[in-house]
Amino acid sequence: MPEGDTVLQTAKRLHSALAGQVLTRSDLRVPRFATADLTGRTVVDVSSRGKHLLTRIEGGLTLHSHLRMDGAWRVYAPAERWRGGPSHQIRAILANTTHTAVGYRLPVLELLRTRDEDQAVGHLGPDLLGPDWDAATALRNLLADPARSLGEALLDQRNLAGIGNIYKCELCFLARATPWLPVGGLPEPTAVLLVSTAKQLLEANRDRPVRITTGAHPRAGAALAPRTRRPSEKLWVYGRTHRPCLRCGTPIRAAEQDARPTYWCPHCQTGPTP
Template structure:
């Protein structure tokens, strides 16, 4: 699932392409909004709020979208966009005379009055990349979440923008066990975790390739995420993956038992082969 840094970059790209120009193409392919016609209005701005995209128009409405697992917004030159309009996975097309924004495989698309945006994003915690970012509030919400620190990081009500990648990487770098109850962690430990995840995602938003290691070469971008069955870059032990979170809302959590306090309670401990590999481990750097 695209995380806050990817969504922020998407908002920036859409805003640069569409802001200030009249909309001449409007094709929304979700049943509830299929009859909405945005033509004649102009884009005020496109902004991100956590993992949500808010496309604000001068007709006092907002197009709200969420990428979910596989969605994306592309920007193509208007005179090159015709072929995209025939794609079966196209869910939205909004264009000016110059550029066309194409929403592919979107998980959610709706149009609502701009003054009611709070109904769809008001539940979110402080946005890691937004003007409302408040590390103290985020840390307090995590400690009071009543769940594990890993599940707490993934709960957008505590802080907005973190997904499985940045949750796993920040917990590894802070040497925290993902399944430890958030309430049992010290105040300095939670504060350091919040600072770490903010630093990671704030750096990542300026790059097309997400990396926590500082290396963007394929296979060397992360410490634990998507590296189950491979050697830990820090201790040489085996990175593992298990599910975390409340029933019905479980997410994957990659971690190193050697560096992070042992095998997780939802991990059966069976051997895990490297994801998508032929059995060979990728080279690694110790840190």
């Protein structure tokens, strides 16, 4: 499931393959932009903003894409077989003489003027992995609606950008609060630590192929939780239904929150549950 760290890694791969190179092939397979031809233009850079990807192209153009649940960008060498999915799932092809980037199942793909990027990403809160990160603003945003559940507030990209469902569950565990706790019920010191830990976790995993939140990485989760007794376990609660909590041994439970599978420890985390 793409979250801020995964999207940043995707941006880096695309930037390495495309930036500074002239496009020799351009194919946008969405009706609105099917006739757009970027061939002959140089890719200036590729960057991420929260969970959004921005491919900036010579002439003041930006190709904006979002992966959501199932989207993916794959980079291939000229003679390499494309393995990202069947051809009918391809939404974009950008190629130069050395690499081909193929976008599969992209639910959002639009071409806009670079000066108008705010139309696509201007609503986002501070980016946990971006140069605009501001912990105080993120905290104010997160606590702006005290009655809102903590899980929903963490997933709202207008509050802080980059947290997905995995980090939502892990951060709630580290804060010892259920995802259904009204965010106003968090003690202020815990809320402050929650925001700083979110930053620590994404930073710790920004270059890792496997996401770790349990403290096996020296920086991951250090602010709110001790190291796990089982370093082989990568995540505290996400995807661990019925398995023992790494902190107390109680079986992890799961339920849906806003149509997303949500995991928590009924002993370690306090607050409402379904």
